[in-house]
Amino acid sequence: MRNQAEIITVVPIPGEVPIQERPQAPAVKRNIAKPKKKKMMFPADLTQALELLVPLEHLPELMAKGGEHLVFTFEEEKPGTGEKRHPNIVYKVNFAQTADALKEFIADAGHQPEEDRLRQAEQRLKQEVGTRRRNVQQLRSYFGKDAVPAEQTMVRRLPISFEAVRALKKPIVAPKKNLPPEFPMLVTVQRKMPEFDAKISLSGYYLEMNFRLDEDRDENKEYFRRQKQFYALCYLVFVEQRLPKDAEEWTGADLDRLIAQMYPELQGLMQKDDPALLDELADLVERMRRYSEETGNVLDLAAPGNVLLTEKDERWRPMMPDAILPNECTFDEARLYANYFKRLPPDKHLDYRTVIVLMNALNTVRVINALMLIALQRDPDKPAPDLKTIPFLHFEEFDNLDLDRWIKELAYHNVF
Ligand SMILES: Nc1ncnc2c1ncn2[C@@H]1O[C@H](COP(=O)(O)OP(=O)(O)O)[C@@H](O)[C@H]1O
Numbered sequence: 011m012r013n014q015a016e017i018i019t020v021v022p023i024p025g026e027v028p029i030q031e032r033p034q035a036p037a038v039k040r041n042i043a044k045p046k047k048k049k050m051m052f053p054a055d056l057t058q059a060l061e062l063l064v065p066l067e068h069l070p071e072l073m074a075k076g077g078e079h080l081v082f083t084f085e086e087e088k089p090g091t092g093e094k095r096h097p098n099i100v101y102k103v104n105f106a107q108t109a110d111a112l113k114e115f116i117a118d119a120g121h122q123p124e125e126d127r128l129r130q131a132e133q134r135l136k137q138e139v140g141t142r143r144r145n146v147q148q149l150r151s152y153f154g155k156d157a158v159p160a161e162q163t164m165v166r167r168l169p170i171s172f173e174a175v176r177a178l179k180k181p182i183v184a185p186k187k188n189l190p191p192e193f194p195m196l197v198t199v200q201r202k203m204p205e206f207d208a209k210i211s212l213s214g215y216y217l218e219m220n221f222r223l224d225e226d227r228d229e230n231k232e233y234f235r236r237q238k239q240f241y242a243l244c245y246l247v248f249v250e251q252r253l254p255k256d257a258e259e260w261t262g263a264d265l266d267r268l269i270a271q272m273y274p275e276l277q278g279l280m281q282k283d284d285p286a287l288l289d290e291l292a293d294l295v296e297r298m299r300r301y302s303e304e305t306g307n308v309l310d311l312a313a314p315g316n317v318l319l320t321e322k323d324e325r326w327r328p329m330m331p332d333a334i335l336p337n338e339c340t341f342d343e344a345r346l347y348a349n350y351f352k353r354l355p356p357d358k359h360l361d362y363r364t365v366i367v368l369m370n371a372l373n374t375v376r377v378i379n380a381l382m383l384i385a386l387q388r389d390p391d392k393p394a395p396d397l398k399t400i401p402f403l404h405f406e407e408f409d410n411l412d413l414d415r416w417i418k419e420l421a422y423h424n425v426f
């Protein structure tokens with residue numbers, strides 16, 4: 011998470027921040043020497059907890075950790091041959107969904123025999139397997155088999171320990187005395203992505219996270235005011251597709267600046283002056299829009315590395331190793347919730363799932379629309395185009411949300 015000082019510097023207040031030129035595209039570098047493979051560093055307690063969990067000779071190597079998955083490789087050598095075992099796959103253990111099943115398992119302790127509770131956890135996770143398989147097939151049909159790595163998701167009982175659960179920082183109620191030695195986990199064996207010369211991540215994040223501070227503290231009031239103004243501006247442009255009233259003189263450069271401030275991760279993409287990259291981006295964004303409208307599934311665009319444009323031998327290609335949201339989340343559901351929210355009596359609150367679904371749907375719409383604008387290559391010096399003429403992803407139900415109340419709901423559920 012970026013710190014507060016950094017966030018403040020990126021909040022534009024119309025009229026207060028001088029308009030900047032679109033950054034000059036740096037010369038495109040070619041034939042760059044391949045960077046040496048860096049050894050990933052993980053928190054010592056996590057590494058140690060995992061090493062203690064299974065005998066070392068069977069321990070896969072921890073390659074990455076995202077917000078949901080521990081990603082392992084099994085590249086140990088076959089004894090005496092120098093050959094690698096399984097060099098083409100990664101083994102992804104979904105610790106987030108496993109933790110949800112574990113919470114339920116612990117909460118039911120004392121009511122039912124352990125084996126029954128383990129089977130219930132297994133059943134719960136198996137439902138997710140069916141949904142995920144369907145979603146992967148759909149994703150592959152829209153984006154191609156090269157972009158969406160082949161995978162097999164299953165439920166497997168694997169060793170578990172109090173230390174590993176604690177190191178993953180998932181708050182589990184009183185796990186120590188109630189943990190079995192093994193627990194069912196959602197595991198995906200996925201084709202390993204090839205090495206690239208370059209990659210650009212096409213993600214946003216939950217802008218709502220910028221409200222993380224305590225609003226009532228005096229020193230935070232101004233920060234909050236600016237964040238709300240910024241949030242409202244991003245919502246207006248990228249969800250409702252309107253420019254602010256005082257924006258007659260907005261140019262393409264103002265829209266670029268807003269995108270760069272909203273999702274700093276997209277700045278690298280915006281600075282590239284590479285027609286082949288923009289062509290690939292335009293094709294990918296059009297597919298994302300069609301996928302969203304036709305299947306109704308909400309892509310997971312809230313974390314780095316879920317959707318990438320990758321370059322190998324001077325060719326750009328999309329790669330989507332983690333674009334599916336867990337606990338299937340659809341735009342139909344989000345629209346239902348948006349309408350429900352508009353009619354919510356003042357003394358009632360949204361439930362947690364509603365907040366999470368809306369937050370994801372809003373982020374995905376903003377990211378796809380920001381990418382759409384980047385792909386269209388508007389002239390930074392010309393007046394900003396009429397946003398209604400751009401083939402944005404638009405859902406009427408998301409217009410006219412009460413943003414102040416929305417922010418209060420986020421605070422109520424403590425999502426910041
Ligand atoms: N198929 C894969 N091949 C190579 N690396 C991968 C693959 N899948 C994931 N990774 C690496 O692991 C990281 C986290 O994986 P991801 O699937 O995004 O997990 P999470 O759901 O936790 O975000 C990725 O950013 C990437 O670096």
Ligand SMILES: [Mg+2]
Pocket residue numbers: 076077313314315316332
């Ligand atoms: Mg991810």
